[in-house]
Amino acid sequence: MVSILELSGISKSYSGKVALNNVSLKIAPGKIVGLLGSNGSGKTTLMKIAAGLIAAASGEAKVVGQLINKETRAITSFMPDRPLTESWMRVEDAIHFYTDFYADFDRTKAHEMLAFMKLNKRDRVTSLSKGMNERLQLTLTLSRNAKLYLLDEPIGGVDPVARAKILDAIVSYYNEESSIVVSTHLVRDIERIFDEVIFIRNGEIVLQDEVENIRVSSGKSVDEMFKEVFAE
Template sequence: MSVVLEVKDIHKSYWRKTALSDVSFTIERGKVIGLLGSNGSGKTTLMKLIAGLTHPTSGSIKVGGATVGHDTKRIVSYMPDIPLTEGWMKVKDAVSFYRDFYADFDHAKAHEMISFMRLNEQDRVSSLSKGMQERLQLTLALSRNASLYLLDEPIGGVDPVARGKILDALVEYYNPESSIILTTHLLTDIERIFDEVIMLKQGKLILQEDVETIRMKRGKSVDELFKEVYAEC
């Protein structure tokens, strides 16, 4: 498999605070990666760096072999932990906005996902429940034909029914030629779809490991390992 993401010796500081320190890893195409860590470990900062929304203090990041910049934004789809849509929009307006903004937006796929997610195109974004909001944001992010999808807490704060629907959509609409990196604290619900996990602690990478290796060699679930590693956080 070819490498879709290469992170090398990344350091990121904000004034006197270090958010990331000497972080290096690679991700191959066709992988679903869980980016894990306690609050403040650097997960969102790392995602923003990969998405090209901020710049590292030192080190380099390449997506599809190209250094992160204007060109890589065309092949990276980022779903932040806050909605990018406006409350006044209807669901159909949000889809139109993405279609106009992103040349790689797959309108047919978006409509198929809207049906799958049981969203109503006439509903206003402001009227949607938290779970329906998450379904919409995921629909918009996955409807781009990207090489790398960055999903920051896609099931955070939603009820179990909504979580199940969102996970089903990830499995159903995931392009095996691309890769997904997602953050979550709800590992019991989501670890079944992970191929690998990356763990950050206090801005440092402490583990990148295949999920099956964790289960077979360590004799633990990802959730159990997470609780052990971050017990003091």
């Protein structure tokens, strides 16, 4: 089986500061994977390399067996930690923009998600709360028929009601032939949706395992294991 995402010996530094150090991992199809680490651990750098937005200094990065390039960017849907929408847009303008920009954007799915997220297509983007804006960004990201979805801190700074809605949408609307990687440091709130987790600390992978294996072998929740690993 070809991995959806495969990183081999990936390293990256900024101004002499190591962001990723010899990172290797594989993510199989049909997985929702948590990329878990504290701020500054290397999560966003890893996500941007996987999305094809920045290049690694060394190592190989592949999506569905292809070295990351323009072709793989066409099958990778990235939700950054800052909105991609413009301030002049209404919700429906954002849908039109993504429809024009991405050949794989599914307008029917987008409108279903807008209803699920309780978003009004006539609302201005600037009038949306942070939680509503996160719901919109997630709608835009998941409405593409991609192979790899990358969600960078999708529940950061939003209230518990919005978090629950966002997590339900991730589970309900992703394509099961694809995989989703969700980066977060808010482990307790989100671990229920993960099939697998990757712990990253100081630019290095310190654990990658199935959630069920962690619970059975350690008798701990992912959140408890996360606190134990990152307290060291």
